[in-house]
Amino acid sequence: MLLLNPGPVTLTERVRQSLLQPDLCHREGEFFDLQEEARTRLVDIYKLDAAEWQAVLMTGSGTAAVESMIAGLVPENGKLLVIENGVYGERITQIASQYRIAHEALKHEWMQAPDLERIAARLDAGGFTHVAVIHHETTTGRLNDLQALAAVCRARGVRLLVDGVSSFAAESIDFADGSIAAVAATANKCLHGVPGASFVMVRREALKQAASRTYYLDIARLAKLQDQRNTPFTPSVHAYYALVEALRELADEGGWTARHARYAALAEQARAGLAALGIDSVLPPAESSVVLRAYRLPAGVSYVQLHDALKARGFVIYAGQGGLSAELFRISTMGNIHPADVERLLQGFAALTR
Numbered sequence: 001m002l003l004l005n006p007g008p009v010t011l012t013e014r015v016r017q018s019l020l021q022p023d024l025c026h027r028e029g030e031f032f033d034l035q036e037e038a039r040t041r042l043v044d045i046y047k048l049d050a051a052e053w054q055a056v057l058m059t060g061s062g063t064a065a066v067e068s069m070i071a072g073l074v075p076e077n078g079k080l081l082v083i084e085n086g087v088y089g090e091r092i093t094q095i096a097s098q099y100r101i102a103h104e105a106l107k108h109e110w111m112q113a114p115d116l117e118r119i120a121a122r123l124d125a126g127g128f129t130h131v132a133v134i135h136h137e138t139t140t141g142r143l144n145d146l147q148a149l150a151a152v153c154r155a156r157g158v159r160l161l162v163d164g165v166s167s168f169a170a171e172s173i174d175f176a177d178g179s180i181a182a183v184a185a186t187a188n189k190c191l192h193g194v195p196g197a198s199f200v201m202v203r204r205e206a207l208k209q210a211a212s213r214t215y216y217l218d219i220a221r222l223a224k225l226q227d228q229r230n231t232p233f234t235p236s237v238h239a240y241y242a243l244v245e246a247l248r249e250l251a252d253e254g255g256w257t258a259r260h261a262r263y264a265a266l267a268e269q270a271r272a273g274l275a276a277l278g279i280d281s282v283l284p285p286a287e288s289s290v291v292l293r294a295y296r297l298p299a300g301v302s303y304v305q306l307h308d309a310l311k312a313r314g315f316v317i318y319a320g321q322g323g324l325s326a327e328l329f330r331i332s333t334m335g336n337i338h339p340a341d342v343e344r345l346l347q348g349f350a351a352l353t354r
């Protein structure tokens with residue numbers, strides 16, 4: 001079965017085998033070697049300076065990393081503007097509400113790109129220290145324009161907190177932009193690890209004024225202990241094994257730019273093949289990530305019919321979220337997916353729409 005949902009992904013044999021390494025106590029040196037390798041390799045992906053940036057690991061899914069970032073990096077007296085144009089932006093607003101962080105949400109239709117003029121006007125109305133945004137809004141496949149948003153924030157001295165859960169290691173992120181304070185991400189999407197390990201790439205500077213609103217996900221505490229080759233709790237050791245192997249594999253394959261190129265080719269193969277069958281993508285390629293694309297359901301075919309027919313052929317696709325579930329389906333080409341797999345997928349669609 002090949003997973004074309006946006007994580008967890010189909011594993012390579014190399015990463016799957018890494019799960020079978022020796023049992024490991026998380027208080028032994030071998031575990032801290034593993035943790036250090038993961039942290040060093042994460043910092044290296046975008047060639048960051050380890051004196052300036054730190055990878056803070058945690059046990060939990062991508063939402064844990066996003067929650068840790070939001071709960072910790074908006075200071076006690078800070079105020080957050082959340083850019084919403086899909087499910088994951090809305091989730092950040094829920095997190096901010098839950099922690100009683102001073103915040104406002106700037107809502108967009110799920111199909112819309114963030115409106116930079118509205119964002120600038122809201123920031124100029126004052127009082128905001130931070131903006132939170134989803135880089136790749138997996139709800140629709142839209143790649144939000146991080147660079148343009150960062151420029152708006154930089155001009156106003158506002159810091160940016162980025163949910164890069166479905167873009168990290170596959171899309172360009174300009175960490176050199178001083179407005180970016182942190183990017184949250186996970187092991188089991190573009191990195192091709194297994195679920196259970198996630199992380200925040202954080203500027204060391206941003207940790208200095210971190211708030212401590214959560215116990216388990218306290219980013220400043222995790223950061224401090226991990227810098228000391230320590231950990232406060234029992235980490236998902238096997239997920240770390242897989243993360244490290246996936247990071248080695250990423251480096252061997254040419255790093256994030258090679259992964260971007262590979263995903264772009266697969267996404268275009270799927271888009272062109274589906275277009276030839278009369279199935280249109282929802283967003284133009286220039287506005288979409290290379291990671292996932294949303295498509296309109298073929299006339300007269302429900303999502304359940306499509307899903308079940310493709311599953312019988314060995315593919316798991318993904319439904320649209322919320323109100324989009326009756327209109328859309330989504331295909332991600334993360335993980336151990338190759339052109340021959342997309343070709344077989346397209347044959348499945350052709351058989352169904354014939």
Ligand SMILES: Cc1ncc(COP(=O)(O)O)c(C=O)c1O
Nearest residue numbers: 061062063088136138163165166
């Ligand atoms: C952009 C984005 N943020 C957050 C999440 C939540 O990740 P998880 O389900 O691993 O908690 C996802 C999951 O697909 C996502 O795509």
